[in-house]
Amino acid sequence: MAIWIMRLRLAHHLGKKIASLEALKLSSWASSLHPWIPASLASSDDRYASKLVRNPVARYAARRFGSTKAQESVSEVTNGSKQVMDFPGGKVMFIPEMRFLAESPGERISCYRVLDDDGQTISGSSFQEVSKEIALKMYSDMVTLQIMDTIFYEAQRQGRISFYLTSIGEEAINVASAAALTINDIVFPQYREPGVLLWRGFTLQEFANQCFGNKSDYGKGRQMPIHYGSNRLNYFTVSSPIATQIPHAVGAAYSLKMDKKHACAVTYFGDGGTSEGDFHAALNFAAVMEVPIIFFCRNNGWAISTPTTEQFRSDGAVIRGQAYGLRSIRVDGNDALAVYSAVHAAREMAIRESRPILVEALTYRVGHHSTSDDSTKYRPVDEIEHWRTARDPVSRYRKWIERNGWLCDDAESELRSNVRKELLHAIQVAEKMEKPPLAELFTDVYDQVPSNLHEQERLLRETIKQHNGDYPPEVPV
Amino acid sequence: MALRGLGRRISIGKRCFSSASEVEKRPRDGKQINLFSAINQALHIALETDSRAYVFGEDVGFGGVFRCTTGLADRFGRNRVFNTPLCEQGIAGFAIGLAAMGNRAIAEIQFADYIYPAFDQIVNEAAKFRYRSGNQFNCGGLTIRSPYGAVGHGGHYHSQSPEAFFCHVPGLKVVIPRSPQQAKGLLLACIRDPNPVVFFEPKWLYRLAVEEVPERDYMLPLSQAEVIRQGSDITLVGWGAQLSVLERACDEAAKDGISCELIDLRTLIPWDKETVEASVRKTGRLLVSHEAPVTGGFGAEISASIAERCFLRHGLQLEAPVARICGLDTPFPLVYEPFYMPTKNKVLDAIKATVNY
Numbered sequence: 001m002a003i004w005i006m007r008l009r010l011a012h013h014l015g016k017k018i019a020s021l022e023a024l025k026l027s028s029w030a031s032s033l034h035p036w037i038p039a040s041l042a043s044s045d046d047r048y049a050s051k052l053v054r055n056p057v058a059r060y061a062a063r064r065f066g067s068t069k070a071q072e073s074v075s076e077v078t079n080g081s082k083q084v085m086d087f088p089g090g091k092v093m094f095i096p097e098m099r100f101l102a103e104s105p106g107e108r109i110s111c112y113r114v115l116d117d118d119g120q121t122i123s124g125s126s127f128q129e130v131s132k133e134i135a136l137k138m139y140s141d142m143v144t145l146q147i148m149d150t151i152f153y154e155a156q157r158q159g160r161i162s163f164y165l166t167s168i169g170e171e172a173i174n175v176a177s178a179a180a181l182t183i184n185d186i187v188f189p190q191y192r193e194p195g196v197l198l199w200r201g202f203t204l205q206e207f208a209n210q211c212f213g214n215k216s217d218y219g220k221g222r223q224m225p226i227h228y229g230s231n232r233l234n235y236f237t238v239s240s241p242i243a244t245q246i247p248h249a250v251g252a253a254y255s256l257k258m259d260k261k262h263a264c265a266v267t268y269f270g271d272g273g274t275s276e277g278d279f280h281a282a283l284n285f286a287a288v289m290e291v292p293i294i295f296f297c298r299n300n301g302w303a304i305s306t307p308t309t310e311q312f313r314s315d316g317a318v319i320r321g322q323a324y325g326l327r328s329i330r331v332d333g334n335d336a337l338a339v340y341s342a343v344h345a346a347r348e349m350a351i352r353e354s355r356p357i358l359v360e361a362l363t364y365r366v367g368h369h370s371t372s373d374d375s376t377k378y379r380p381v382d383e384i385e386h387w388r389t390a391r392d393p394v395s396r397y398r399k400w401i402e403r404n405g406w407l408c409d410d411a412e413s414e415l416r417s418n419v420r421k422e423l424l425h426a427i428q429v430a431e432k433m434e435k436p437p438l439a440e441l442f443t444d445v446y447d448q449v450p451s452n453l454h455e456q457e458r459l460l461r462e463t464i465k466q467h468n469g470d471y472p473p474e475v476p477v
Numbered sequence: 478m479a480l481r482g483l484g485r486r487i488s489i490g491k492r493c494f495s496s497a498s499e500v501e502k503r504p505r506d507g508k509q510i511n512l513f514s515a516i517n518q519a520l521h522i523a524l525e526t527d528s529r530a531y532v533f534g535e536d537v538g539f540g541g542v543f544r545c546t547t548g549l550a551d552r553f554g555r556n557r558v559f560n561t562p563l564c565e566q567g568i569a570g571f572a573i574g575l576a577a578m579g580n581r582a583i584a585e586i587q588f589a590d591y592i593y594p595a596f597d598q599i600v601n602e603a604a605k606f607r608y609r610s611g612n613q614f615n616c617g618g619l620t621i622r623s624p625y626g627a628v629g630h631g632g633h634y635h636s637q638s639p640e641a642f643f644c645h646v647p648g649l650k651v652v653i654p655r656s657p658q659q660a661k662g663l664l665l666a667c668i669r670d671p672n673p674v675v676f677f678e679p680k681w682l683y684r685l686a687v688e689e690v691p692e693r694d695y696m697l698p699l700s701q702a703e704v705i706r707q708g709s710d711i712t713l714v715g716w717g718a719q720l721s722v723l724e725r726a727c728d729e730a731a732k733d734g735i736s737c738e739l740i741d742l743r744t745l746i747p748w749d750k751e752t753v754e755a756s757v758r759k760t761g762r763l764l765v766s767h768e769a770p771v772t773g774g775f776g777a778e779i780s781a782s783i784a785e786r787c788f789l790r791h792g793l794q795l796e797a798p799v800a801r802i803c804g805l806d807t808p809f810p811l812v813y814e815p816f817y818m819p820t821k822n823k824v825l826d827a828i829k830a831t832v833n834y
Contacts, residue, residue, distance in 0.1 A: 231613040281566050445608055
């Protein structure tokens with residue numbers, strides 16, 4: 001069953017914004033799970049809303065469902081043929097037959113998609129309209145990301161930068177999700193989301209500076225390439241450990257809620273990241289604290305060489321949302337419009353209802369994990385090629401744009417050529433620029449440089465005088 | 478508040494925390510309160526003076542298992558003082574994110590023995606947050622407070638002193654108070670310090686240590702050791718609950734004519750080498766004492782640093798090897814706790830041996 005998230009619109013109603021959301025209905029693919037979201041439950045299910053016991057958890061539940069009247073404590077209430085018991089956590093019905101909940105609901109959670117493989121909107125699809133300006137910027141940024149990835153990857157191969165990782169195949173995820181957010185939404189990336197930075201205005205020169213670790217790198221040359229960060233653009237600095245950013249985003253979302261900001265936190269991670277403890281911790285905290293956050297899982301099928309069959313046995317990441325009390329959606333990550341729509345809706349819900357939303361975007365990691373990886377060692381070359389060509393999110397989206405008459409071939413090749421030129425120039429500039437001065441090795445460990453570091457710097461400088469040849473000349477001393 | 482013995486725990490006698498010190502004046506404008514009350518006062522003040530300060534952790538809502546957070550939720554509301562799910566990595570990660578947005582995140586880890594799930598967040602994220610971002614971001618508003626140390630019957634998992642693990646991490650501060658008056662001032666300083674701090678509270682002293690503590694808002698300096706007692710024959714360095722053991726050892730050594738200089742390190746990183754060094758230049762002898770196991774304990778860092786700096790210079794020198802009286806290299810035992818601990822007599826024997834070297 002499809003997941004309805006908005007009033008049905010047909011593709012030819014251009015420029016009209018989707019009105020307020022209607023009541024959500026989750027597909028009842030498992031009979032043991034509630035079919036309705038809590039807002040509906042309060043009105044439709046008085047049996048639970050009105051008969052509450054004097055335990056704090058039930059009182060808490062009462063706040064959510066609207067009734068605050070404490071009733072007589074009952075240990076068992078007969079209600080027709082079903083018998084009900086109360087325990088900490090609320091009332092449950094008991095059954096005399098022993099039944100195990102199946103390890104999976106039988107049918108996989110359906111995947112929201114708007115564009116078919118040919119870039120045609122699927123009949124009956126509903127999606128968030130996007131203006132021509134936004135649509136074209138999305139396309140342009142997706143193309144820029146592709147070119148950026150190609151050229152930086154090459155630069156690493158040539159030994160000009162030490163490391164790189166690409167986002168090939170995930171351009172729609174990167175750019176369309178960013179487009180559905182505002183600049184005030186705080187982003188906590190994993191590392192395969194430079195397109196989000198690009199959308200927000202990070203320049204090719206800024207990307208190049210970080211990759212070369214030169215004196216204009218905002219990170220002051222301290223981290224490996226692709227560990228971008230920008231406080232101006234509300235994009236927290238990338239760190240290599242997997243999934244550590246996820247609970248940070250929850251704390252940040254709590255801050256936004258307390259400060260009554262009209263914004264949410266967004267955090268990205270891969271399928272592998274959902275195995276880390278920080279993922280589980282964060283989802284649970286987010287649900288309990290009721291914070292405005294989007295958890296965006298890029299399920300691209302691979303965690304370096306580990307396929308998802310070796311990562312988990314659940315139906316991907318989306319199914320876990322409900323286990324923690326999160327509203328969730330699965331979306332075709334290679335469909336820019338679907339990603340845009342889902343994130344747009346998720347953001348609205350997250351902020352308006354101050355709740356966490358889990359979005360799982362299915363996709364494929366076309367590139368190797370990084371320049372330190374050769375993925376042909378663990379997966380077939382023709383599989384990679386299939387996803388690179390037939391399932392390319394950028395060309396699929398381009399077809400939709402072209403059908404709207406918004407793009408012509410000339411503009412396309414001019415765009416590509418301009419980006420390539422600009423990027424090559426940026427790399428030249430970044431490469432020639434000197435590195436940050438030695439003093440920056442010791443700053444920012446604390447807000448002030450402590451005495452032990454002053455001393456270590458002094459000793460180091462003496463050593464450098466003695467053994468100048470040991471040290472790279474690009475770092476000014 | 479009367480002192481009570483703890484089961485078969487050796488008698489600890491009356492504690493004097495208001496020894497005269499020429500570094501700091503002891504104000505006489507407070508009430509006699511214990512350690513958890515002093516910490517409670519600090520938290521009340523922290524929340525009162527900064528509307529973007531938050532206190533959270535397991536069970537802090539009702540006042541906490543050691544009553545350090547009593548009254549906070551009632552006074553400041555459940556939005557600012559709240560329970561978290563039982564998950565230390567979540568507490569730390571959430572706290573980092575909250576601090577990164579400019580708030581003062583005061584997180585509690587219920588026992589230092591349970592801090593390890595948070596270790597990745599603390600070491601890989603909190604400690605490096607400012608540095609790795611080129612100072613674009615920081616989580617300086619983060620303070621993690623946690624009860625640590627022997628309590629008489631805590632065994633493996635309610636007695637640990639894990640400070641050494643954190644002292645090895647550039648970017649963190651580690652602070653340990655010895656008494657109620659110190660704890661309030663140091664905790665407020667930690668909360669307001671623009672760097673992530675781990676604040677270990679000696680749980681044994683929560684009820685037993687009673688001292689006059691000013692009711693006002695005050696802070697004590699970080700990275701400044703305090704010379705609690707002046708002396709000329711040997712320098713003793715310690716922190717937290719161990720200071721009272723060292724103090725009693727000093728008293729008894731004085732009966733044998735040995736004059737001990739006693740230093741409370743207070744901040745373990747970045748630590749005040751200058752004060753310790755100046756003292757050892759004067760006395761020529763050093764003894765470090767801590768509950769944590771001796772191997773790789775923070776005493777090793779102090780010993781090595783001082784040996785480097787004071788071995789032989791300008792006629793002044795170390796007269797004897799640096800002594801370390803610490804916990805044994807075993808998990809913290811239950812029935813053997815009295816044998817494991819660095820007790821007054823172990824310290825006293827080492828003082829005499831060092832002086833007579």
